[in-house]
Amino acid sequence: MPNFKLRVNGRAVTVESWDPAQPLLYVLRNSMGLHGPKFGCGLGQCGACTVLIDGKATRSCITSVKQAEGHAITTIEGLGSPEKPDPVQAAFIREQAAQCGYCTNGMIMTAKSLLRQTPHPTAEQVKQGLGRNLCRCATYTRILAAVLRAAKA
Amino acid sequence: MKRRDFLRTGGAIIVSFAFDGALPNTSSAQISDLGKPVDPREVDSFLAIHRDGSVTIYTSKVDVGTGLRIAMSQMVAEELDIPVDRVTVVEGDTAITPNHGGTGGSTGIPQGGVELRRAAATARQALMKLGAQPGTNIGALAGGKRLNLKVDPNAPLKDPKTYTIVGRPILRPDVPDKCTGRNVYVQDFSLPGMLHGRVIHPPSIGAKLMSLDESSIRTIPGARVVRIQNFLGIVAPDEWVAIRAAKELKVTWTEEQGLPGSDNLDRHVRESVPDHDETIVNKGDPAAALPGTTKQLSALYAWPIQSHASLGPSCAVADVRPEGTTIWTASQGPHGMRANFSRIFGIPEDKLRVIFLDGSGSYGGNGNDDAAADALLLSRAIGKPVRVQWMREDEHAWDPKGPPQVLEIRGGLDNDNRIAAWETHMWLPMNIQGNRPLVSVDGAGITQPHGQGAGLMSQNGDPPYAASNVRVVVHYLKGTPLRPSNLRAPGKVANVFAVESFTDELAAAAGVDAVEFRLRGLTDPRALDVIKGAAEMIGWEGRPSPNRRPINGNVLTGRGFAYARYKQAENYVAIAMEVAVDRNTGKINVRRIACAHDGGLIVNPDGLRNQIEGSILQTLGRALHEEVKFDRSRVTSVDWASYPILSFPDVPSLDVALIDRPALPPLGAGEASTAPVAAAVANAVFDATGIRLRRVPLRLEVPVRG
Numbered sequence: 021m022p023n024f025k026l027r028v029n030g031r032a033v034t035v036e037s038w039d040p041a042q043p044l045l046y047v048l049r050n051s052m053g054l055h056g057p058k059f060g061c062g063l064g065q066c067g068a069c070t071v072l073i074d075g076k077a078t079r080s081c082i083t084s085v086k087q088a089e090g091h092a093i094t095t096i097e098g099l100g101s102p103e104k105p106d107p108v109q110a111a112f113i114r115e116q117a118a119q120c121g122y123c124t125n126g127m128i129m130t131a132k133s134l135l136r137q138t139p140h141p142t143a144e145q146v147k148q149g150l151g152r153n154l155c156r157c158a159t160y161t162r163i164l165a166a167v168l169r170a171a172k173a
Numbered sequence: 174m175k176r177r178d179f180l181r182t183g184g185a186i187i188v189s190f191a192f193d194g195a196l197p198n199t200s201s202a203q204i205s206d207l208g209k210p211v212d213p214r215e216v217d218s219f220l221a222i223h224r225d226g227s228v229t230i231y232t233s234k235v236d237v238g239t240g241l242r243i244a245m246s247q248m249v250a251e252e253l254d255i256p257v258d259r260v261t262v263v264e265g266d267t268a269i270t271p272n273h274g275g276t277g278g279s280t281g282i283p284q285g286g287v288e289l290r291r292a293a294a295t296a297r298q299a300l301m302k303l304g305a306q307p308g309t310n311i312g313a314l315a316g317g318k319r320l321n322l323k324v325d326p327n328a329p330l331k332d333p334k335t336y337t338i339v340g341r342p343i344l345r346p347d348v349p350d351k352c353t354g355r356n357v358y359v360q361d362f363s364l365p366g367m368l369h370g371r372v373i374h375p376p377s378i379g380a381k382l383m384s385l386d387e388s389s390i391r392t393i394p395g396a397r398v399v400r401i402q403n404f405l406g407i408v409a410p411d412e413w414v415a416i417r418a419a420k421e422l423k424v425t426w427t428e429e430q431g432l433p434g435s436d437n438l439d440r441h442v443r444e445s446v447p448d449h450d451e452t453i454v455n456k457g458d459p460a461a462a463l464p465g466t467t468k469q470l471s472a473l474y475a476w477p478i479q480s481h482a483s484l485g486p487s488c489a490v491a492d493v494r495p496e497g498t499t500i501w502t503a504s505q506g507p508h509g510m511r512a513n514f515s516r517i518f519g520i521p522e523d524k525l526r527v528i529f530l531d532g533s534g535s536y537g538g539n540g541n542d543d544a545a546a547d548a549l550l551l552s553r554a555i556g557k558p559v560r561v562q563w564m565r566e567d568e569h570a571w572d573p574k575g576p577p578q579v580l581e582i583r584g585g586l587d588n589d590n591r592i593a594a595w596e597t598h599m600w601l602p603m604n605i606q607g608n609r610p611l612v613s614v615d616g617a618g619i620t621q622p623h624g625q626g627a628g629l630m631s632q633n634g635d636p637p638y639a640a641s642n643v644r645v646v647v648h649y650l651k652g653t654p655l656r657p658s659n660l661r662a663p664g665k666v667a668n669v670f671a672v673e674s675f676t677d678e679l680a681a682a683a684g685v686d687a688v689e690f691r692l693r694g695l696t697d698p699r700a701l702d703v704i705k706g707a708a709e710m711i712g713w714e715g716r717p718s719p720n721r722r723p724i725n726g727n728v729l730t731g732r733g734f735a736y737a738r739y740k741q742a743e744n745y746v747a748i749a750m751e752v753a754v755d756r757n758t759g760k761i762n763v764r765r766i767a768c769a770h771d772g773g774l775i776v777n778p779d780g781l782r783n784q785i786e787g788s789i790l791q792t793l794g795r796a797l798h799e800e801v802k803f804d805r806s807r808v809t810s811v812d813w814a815s816y817p818i819l820s821f822p823d824v825p826s827l828d829v830a831l832i833d834r835p836a837l838p839p840l841g842a843g844e845a846s847t848a849p850v851a852a853a854v855a856n857a858v859f860d861a862t863g864i865r866l867r868r869v870p871l872r873l874e875v876p877v878r879g
Contacts, residue, residue: 037413042413043413050411054354055360055361056353056354056355058360058485058533059485060484060485060486060565061813062565063565065812065813066484068485096353097353097354097355099353100353102349102350102352102353102355109349109353113348113349116345116348116779116780118238118347118348118351119239119240119534119783119784120237120238120484120531120532120534121238121348121351121356121531122358122483122484122485122533124351128352146821150821151820152820153820153821154484154813154820156482156484156533156536157787157791158788158789158790158794158819159783159786159787160819161786161826161827162783
């Protein structure tokens, strides 16, 4: 079975995939037990599967394991833990910016990427930056407040 | 250690489950769940006090992201005088939780929470007899033992004036895990030896499987086809294998054409021959009074079929074994699922355990029960545990849907511009006893009930304002296209859209300000409080609609108002909105929303606020964008591009004011504030443009001639 070398949350890993076109999402979830990234659409439309690849928010449901090879991947598990959350995670917790939480992974990872490029965004910039991440529970106002809070931290 | 912790050990989730209801013994300080009572008349069914002073509460009500878990914990902790972080909640496990109803209809707090509080109050009486005082370690006093008490409906409750836990914005315990990728959703759950399953839904609804060519997936390693009549699935040890095989398997189906198509659906519904009619409100004689009124209006309002459109497609894990079957699901009704599946699959209830796990938000009866049936069928066929997750197009096409609604209203005003006559006719799918049919069960040719129900859909069809002659008639149809299901604020969301739009039409016809018109018809101080509250929050300027102010370039601005008393018996909600309409594009841009909400006693103000905010914004998307499209054979809106929902760029500023009524019972929060949203938008668009929109999704023809 073909092997692929990845760097995931700072660790070098080699994963097997019978199909080089297998989306990274399934490799992370099923081979590595990283359940933070979620399957939402498999079409790159909702953002629930977002991870950082070389620091940039990327949809792992439409990124093949072959495309990810050799790159540094960060999942939400690599940011922080409930005991020691990263500043964006801490801001989401503080604002209680979740209901079901299924989109939260994508919101946080996209916000990480946004804040890296634009450390002090306006509310409008956050809305545009997260414009392609869907939240069906519609906790949008809290997510907005959380990202603005994180930018101030 | 919390019960949920045993589900996760690092990255991999490993659970070994003895079937007899045993949970791993997590700590010697805790009473085992083994053999605990589940009779809802027994205190021990709801509560276990452990030796370390911690308490586990057991309930059939589940937290689908609503914050119910912390709210129930607060209600119990308050009565037991213990810190809220000593309370752990076990939800929706048919082996160990009492069945006091499924989750829905905003009953989590007013019924579920109140029953838990009653059990806690009964326990407190017993503890006081044992000498407990505030601050006593109840674990030392009574921990580790069954209380053997019947729930006392008259057990004295704490005086709300003395509350220290209820009423506080305590943070939800699930949020840190959800923000760090640690929360275990049913989508994340796995068992040793588990296979991944995918179902292959037919390309047209009701299609028969003609032939399949297994050689078409020969190159995909490890995929197995399961066919039971017209039910078709794939199982494989690897999820991507199952997905690819399901996609690439060559199958021929019959092409069915049983649907009317979604174009002109309201006409189809309106012209369907009813099975029966029912007059549900009958006061005075509106037909006789109408000709004598000074201003008469009539209008037809339509609401389309909508999907729950859960962000994560439905999922379940089933493990069918000779000694018993276990299903892990995010269904809002685990006990109902057990009863239904027991009958359908011929498994005695004591050999069928259904366990709730967190899932993607469901907002009613989405595809979770179907996915559970899929998983059960596949596990039974293959003899191994199977996890089924639907793909995006499965969820959009096959979740049971919020049914279409059509309402016709006529009414008239007297000389003083008061409502003298009002008559509502509504068309709804009739209720048919029995569970909703499951797609794969029909496909597999297994006998099942073909019930029909989508919640209490006929409520809120009458105006909440003083009116001397009112009649509401429901025309019940044998069915409506696609399987009807409960979708957040079933029926009420469209009924209030119609009633509050028509109220606005009457106010405009009278030349009276919309808020003033409503206030004149109300005397209930709680109604007046929310209406005045929302008006003040948005800076409501009293004047008749439409707006006569000059336009600003291509933008027309207006404000709209709507009010409801949910189910005519529960929450009071008023919503005011400010919109801007682009004359060239017709785009309706909701800029500001203000909501005043009175839901009785507030248990957790932050959780309540979160629910109201989400209800309003989700419904804004339903009002502006959502419509399930279908042709003669199939649903055609099968992704987020063809079924858009509200997204960030359309999010307005939102201000919610909570009115607390500590002396009154607590009400639910997941639905009430959805009800006035669509009418407030339509009324604001009318104010801005003079154009009355009566069909959801609300769309203006361009160029807008306002």
